[in-house]
Structure formats: structure tokens, C-alpha cells
Amino acid sequence: MINFLKNLFLFISICISSLTLSSCQLLPFLGVRVVDRVIDRAIDCTIGECNTNKNNTQKANNKPEETINQYYQLINKREYAKAWAFLTPRFQRLKPDNNYQNYEAWWEKVDSVIVDLDSLKLIEKKDDEAIVDVQLRYILKDGRRLDDPSRFTLVSHSNNSHQQWLIDQKIKL
Incomplete structure (x- = not known):
């Protein structure tokens, strides 16, 4: 539940920022990679692929x-x-x-x-x-x-x- 609230807060913050900043100002402000990862994470959560484990630092299995x-x-x-x-x-x-x-x-x-x-x-x-x-x-x-x-x-x-x-x-x- 806490992760959901954090993600929701971040999403709302980005939405509010996007209303006051143009996309040209928003991307440098937030950083393109941050925006991409937030969007990717939001999409994953929407389709039910959120990692809700407490340990989100698990490393990738393969090289x-x-x-x-x-x-x-x-x-x-x-x-x-x-x-x-x-x-x-x-x-x-x-x-x-x-x-x-x-x-x-x-x-x-x-x-x-x-x-x-x-x-x-x-x-x-x-x-x-x-x-x-x-x-x-x-x-x-x-x-x-x-x-x-x-x-x-x-x-x-x-x-x-x-x-x-x-x-x-x-x-x-």
C-alpha cells in the first residue's frame, strides 16, 4: 500500500508539473530517464506487473x-x-x-x-x-x-x- 501511495504521489506530481511546464521544460526538469522509468513503472502497475516485494533491490538473474x-x-x-x-x-x-x-x-x-x-x-x-x-x-x-x-x-x-x-x-x- 505504501508503494502504491508513493507511485500515486509521484504520478500526480508529474501530472501537475506537466500542467505548469511545457514538455520541453518538463523533460530537462525531471530527466528523460526518470520520466521513462516512471511511465514504464506506471504501465507495469496498470497491467498488474508491479513488483510489490519489499526487496526491490534483487539483481537480474542472468548476465x-x-x-x-x-x-x-x-x-x-x-x-x-x-x-x-x-x-x-x-x-x-x-x-x-x-x-x-x-x-x-x-x-x-x-x-x-x-x-x-x-x-x-x-x-x-x-x-x-x-x-x-x-x-x-x-x-x-x-x-x-x-x-x-x-x-x-x-x-x-x-x-x-x-x-x-x-x-x-x-x-x-
Whole structure:
């Protein structure tokens, strides 16, 4: 009940702030990541996936590097819906073009993704955030091969009582 009241107070505070500040002023005021996490948390609670355990500091069960490899294994198996669940809502909104249909359409152009396991390196890890570098190679159905040295930012996410790493950002190195 206390967590619910805290979340409700935070949500109301953001709503009131948004009435007095434009969105251009609100995001720097609250911080984009804070707003994203509050929105994500509110959505999770709305659909009944709030972590109501007293111990919210439980760490993710798997290694961040394993998450990257598992994600691309799902892509290669054409299990796009499961792979989509490895992405944070923020990442889902940004890439590709804000929706699942475009995401699936992009991956349908890709025959396979090769993850160079020797290049898969954990660069930094905090309690709820990790950075992983990896060399990827996309084999497209039209025969092209695209090398993609990438840096991923992952965040620890709670789904019911289960902690997992989710991909929050990908940049080309």
C-alpha cells in the first residue's frame, strides 16, 4: 500500500508539473530517464506487473552479455515477439519507427545475425545498468553482409518477482 501511495504521489506530481511546464521544460526538469522509468513503472502497475516485494533491490538473474546473445538467438529463430520483450518500452518507442510491425518487417529482411562471442564484452556493470560491446554481422536476404560493431546499454527490469536485463539503447561503435 505504501508503494502504491508513493507511485500515486509521484504520478500526480508529474501530472501537475506537466500542467505548469511545457514538455520541453518538463523533460530537462525531471530527466528523460526518470520520466521513462516512471511511465514504464506506471504501465507495469496498470497491467498488474508491479513488483510489490519489499526487496526491490534483487539483481537480474542472468548476465547482461547473455541477454544480448539470447536476444539475437530469438531473432534468428524468427521469434520476434519474444525478442521484442527483451527491449525496454523506451527502446521500443525509438527503434524502428515506433512500432512492432516495422520491427518485424526489418527483421524479415535479415536472414541471420552472427554474434561474435569472442567480442562480447561487459564494459561496465552497476546494480541496475550495464554496458556491453559486441561485434555483430547481419546477413541480409538480398545477400549483403553488414558488420555492426555495437555498444548496448541494458537496464535491470522487474517483472513480477523476476529480474531480467532489458536492452535500453544500441549505438554503433
